[in-house]
Amino acid sequence: MxxxxxxxxxxxxxxxxxxxxxxxxxxxxxxxxxxxxxxxxxxxxxxxxxxxxxxxxxxxxxxxxxxxxxxxxxxxxxxxxxxxxxxxxxxxxxxxxxxxxxxxxxxxxxxxxxxxxxxxxxxxxxxxxxxxxxxxxxxxxxxxxxxxxxxxxxxxxxxxxxANTAKFNPISAEQRQALREKLGFNADEIIYLFPSTGHHRKGYALLKNYFNHADLPIRLVVAGTPVKESKNVVSLGFCKNMPELYQAADFTIMASSYEPFGLVGLESILSGTPVIFSENMACLEVLQNNFGFTFSRDDVASLASAVKNSINLVKAGKARIDNPHACLNYDPxxxxxxxxxxxxxxxx
The missing domain is CATH 3.40.50.2000 (Glycogen Phosphorylase B;)
Incomplete structure (x- = not known):
């Protein structure tokens, strides 16, 4: 053949x-x-x-x-x-x-x-x-x-x-601390990575509005198409170091209005970083166990609840994924x- x-x-x-x-x-x-x-x-x-x-x-x-x-x-x-x-x-x-x-x-x-x-x-x-x-x-x-x-x-x-399991994988706590310092992420802030080049479909407006009005130690880090920085929003522009960003972030967050799959979810999980995704994203079909949190795009309160739950997870020292494959129901x-x-x- x-x-x-x-x-x-x-x-x-x-x-x-x-x-x-x-x-x-x-x-x-x-x-x-x-x-x-x-x-x-x-x-x-x-x-x-x-x-x-x-x-x-x-x-x-x-x-x-x-x-x-x-x-x-x-x-x-x-x-x-x-x-x-x-x-x-x-x-x-x-x-x-x-x-x-x-x-x-x-x-x-x-x-x-x-x-x-x-x-x-x-x-x-x-x-x-x-x-x-x-x-x-x-x-x-x-x-x-x-x-x-x-x-x-x-x-x-x-x-x-x-998914590229050789490129996206977890690192030790010591390596991650050094990486966060290299990237300028403060120790007292929780980083929510938003990797996107199509912000409208990926739900940037919804996330920006929530983060800018939240009085919490959180920061939305946008990797992709540049955006205007604001209260709790940082723009990194187009990045070639996505594996490092996944590893350094506390969560990867996305609020897509339409996502036929969403490889971002797998890449984040494989890097040891849980996700916070809108419940309509198709990659959730393959996620299981403690992969993170979901929310409804139509209910801002559910987004707020997911973020607050994620903050509690970080404070409890339980926010990292040590065994990424346990969070997937198929072999990537x-x-x-x-x-x-x-x-x-x-x-x-």
Whole structure:
């Protein structure tokens, strides 16, 4: 069996781009060299040595139409014995779904514009109809695909995404104290990390309002898109030291209005830091035991209660997670994920 991945842009990045590079690493460890179909590629990536790159030039095609043209190219040039995966809405045999536009619009109470209504959403439907199997990254995603796109339930399998357990892991109390001093976190303040580049969807306004009105020893530390600093809010801007920030923080907090999974939750837990998440976030499907606290976005009192409970946990010296895997109900290792994915492909 040969493996291929269809992607609009083969590059380093967050979310989907990072997941594709993880898959390539996992396939390489299994002595599999995947073909990568794309219209744009970063020639400096180390992963280039582990792939066969098949590239077409779509630079003259409007960006919003490239899905269609790349899909046509792959359909024409695919090998007969390969299984094609895609994490974008592109032609493939197995579509790995981490999000959908109808679900996003519904969560934001938005109406589709002309492009979304006549091009984007119909092409999502086309991909879902034509692929042989859909892998959903959460039960929430599976539910939305059934309800909003009428994908048959038997065509969807839930497979949670992997996390980098080598990069995100706990450190000793002594190391953590030194790290907090290095980052400028005061010993008498409780740090709530908010990692985000999409503040509106991640619920920044709700959190900022609460923290700025709270008369407590708490600080909201925003890592990502810069924000204006205020009473209890600090902005670090875009950061490349996320493992250190997770390790140094007391809690990771997020109030997303829509989160089809949320790898942030796993990365925080694996770093030994509990979470405070709005109860609609899909990554809560895989969290168990003493992972932290949840709250309702529609009830500020529940957020206040979660924060106060977290303060009490810190004061009791019980806020760190010594055994992160005990807080997860699945194996987040890349090797396990690749093993399950290959089995799915063999059964296709």
């Amino acid at each position: 040969k493996v291929a991945i269809n992607t609009l842009n083969f590059r380093q990045g967050g979310g989907v781009e990072r997941y594709i590079l993880d898959l390539i690493k996992g396939f390489h460890d299994e002595q599999i060299t995947p073909r990568i179909y794309t219209c744009k590629a970063d020639a400096t990536l180390a992963e280039n040595r582990w792939i066969e790159l098949i590239k077409t030039n779509l630079s003259l095609i409007p960006r919003k139409l490239r899905h269609r043209f790349l899909s046509s190219f792959v359909r024409q040039h695919r090998q007969a014995d390969e299984v094609i995966l895609s994490l974008f809405y592109l032609y493939c045999d197995i579509f790995i779904c981490g999000g959908n536009h109808k679900g996003y619009l519904r969560s934001q109470n938005k109406t589709a514009n002309l492009y979304e209504r006549f091009i984007k959403i119909p092409f999502e439907q086309k991909v879902l109809n034509e692929c042989k199997l859909v892998i959903a990254h959460s039960k929430l995603m599976k539910k939305e695909l059934i309800e909003l796109y009428q994908v048959p339930e038997q065509k969807i399998q839930v497979l949670y995404p992997p 290792e890349l090797t396990s994920h690749i093993e399950q994915l290959l089995q799915i492909m063999k059964n296709l």
